[in-house]
Amino acid sequence: MLHLFCPYCQEHREEDEFHYRGQAHIVRPKDPDALSDKEWGDYLFFRKNPKGIHHEMWYHVSGCRRFFNVTRNTVTYDIYETYKIGEMPAVTDKEETE
Amino acid sequence: MSNSATFDFSARAKNTQGITRRETPLHHVTHKNVDEAGVRFCEASFYAHLTLRGNPENADFVAGVEKVLGTALPLTPLTSRACERCHVFWIGPDEWLILAANLSPGEIETSLRAELTGHFSVVDVSGGQTLMTLSGRAVQQVLQKSCGYDIEAEFPVGKVITTHFAKATVVLHHQVEGSYFMVVRRSFADYVWRWLVDASDEYGLSVSE
Numbered sequence: 001m002l003h004l005f006c007p008y009c010q011e012h013r014e015e016d017e018f019h020y021r022g023q024a025h026i027v028r029p030k031d032p033d034a035l036s037d038k039e040w041g042d043y044l045f046f047r048k049n050p051k052g053i054h055h056e057m058w059y060h061v062s063g064c065r066r067f068f069n070v071t072r073n074t075v076t077y078d079i080y081e082t083y084k085i086g087e088m089p090a091v092t093d094k095e096e097t098e
Numbered sequence: 099m100s101n102s103a104t105f106d107f108s109a110r111a112k113n114t115q116g117i118t119r120r121e122t123p124l125h126h127v128t129h130k131n132v133d134e135a136g137v138r139f140c141e142a143s144f145y146a147h148l149t150l151r152g153n154p155e156n157a158d159f160v161a162g163v164e165k166v167l168g169t170a171l172p173l174t175p176l177t178s179r180a181c182e183r184c185h186v187f188w189i190g191p192d193e194w195l196i197l198a199a200n201l202s203p204g205e206i207e208t209s210l211r212a213e214l215t216g217h218f219s220v221v222d223v224s225g226g227q228t229l230m231t232l233s234g235r236a237v238q239q240v241l242q243k244s245c246g247y248d249i250e251a252e253f254p255v256g257k258v259i260t261t262h263f264a265k266a267t268v269v270l271h272h273q274v275e276g277s278y279f280m281v282v283r284r285s286f287a288d289y290v291w292r293w294l295v296d297a298s299d300e301y302g303l304s305v306s307e
């Protein structure tokens with residue numbers, strides 16, 4: 001069971017109050033018409049699957065019902081930080097863990 | 099009502115002969131009260147429930163709401179405010195739940211719309227949820243075994259949380275010492291009630307108006 005700190009509720013809650021909602025910081029292209037099919041396909045369908053540090057969105061569905069970001073290690077399940085939508089991660093350069 | 103009488107919720111269907119029949123979500127259940135009950139339950143029927151959304155950094159919005167409700171908006175996460183007119187719960191950073199016993203939801207909505215300008219939202223959700231109140235010497239034990247949240251250590255008087263109660267999403271508020279408000283979706287009310295009957299069995303459950 002993960003214990004997540006909701007940056008809006010300002011306290012830790014148990015995992016069952018949250019939903020995982022995929023990779024964070026995906027920017028919608030400003031001018032989709034200018035993209036090639038490959039670029040549009042990459043934007044729409046392709047996601048990172050890193051071993052180690054990952055920035056991802058979580059949804060406090062059974063709490064304040066807000067999305068926020070989490071920096072999590074996909075190997076150890078360590079959570080390094082949680083931060084509000086619109087903010088950038090402070091933790092980006094942790095070594096990948098075996 | 100004596101403690102050992104059967105509590106019949108059917109009185110909670112109002113205007114049964116009229117065109118608009120009003121029923122609380124628990125109007126269909128009955129309960130045999132026990133003496134010396136450790137848990138006391140009440141369905142606080144026909145409260146006004148309104149969801150208010152707006153920008154807490156907009157001073158006009160905050161001041162307008164305070165003028166209408168008679169109490170300031172709770173801007174700190176997980177806090178609440180109350181006055182004679184209503185209770186106001188923090189639900190999210192731009193969302194509040196207003197509960198009022200003696201005002202109609204239409205009255206509150208109309209006054210808010212008359213006072214507020216710009217980007218805001220007020221929705222009457224009275225028919226979609228119900229307010230349950232829980233008290234008694236064993237109420238904390240029942241909440242502890244029903245919630246993953248640390249009721250004992252993290253839930254002082256005045257606090258309001260949205261969390262899971264027996265897998266149902268509820269808004270839980272510690273109203274006064276040992277007495278709790280629980281706001282439950284209409285479709286979950288019967289399930290939560292049956293859970294409470296079972297969870298309170300070892301302490302005894304009594305229901306009142």
Ligand SMILES: [Zn+2]
Pocket residue numbers: 006007008009010060063064065066
């Ligand atoms: Zn939250």
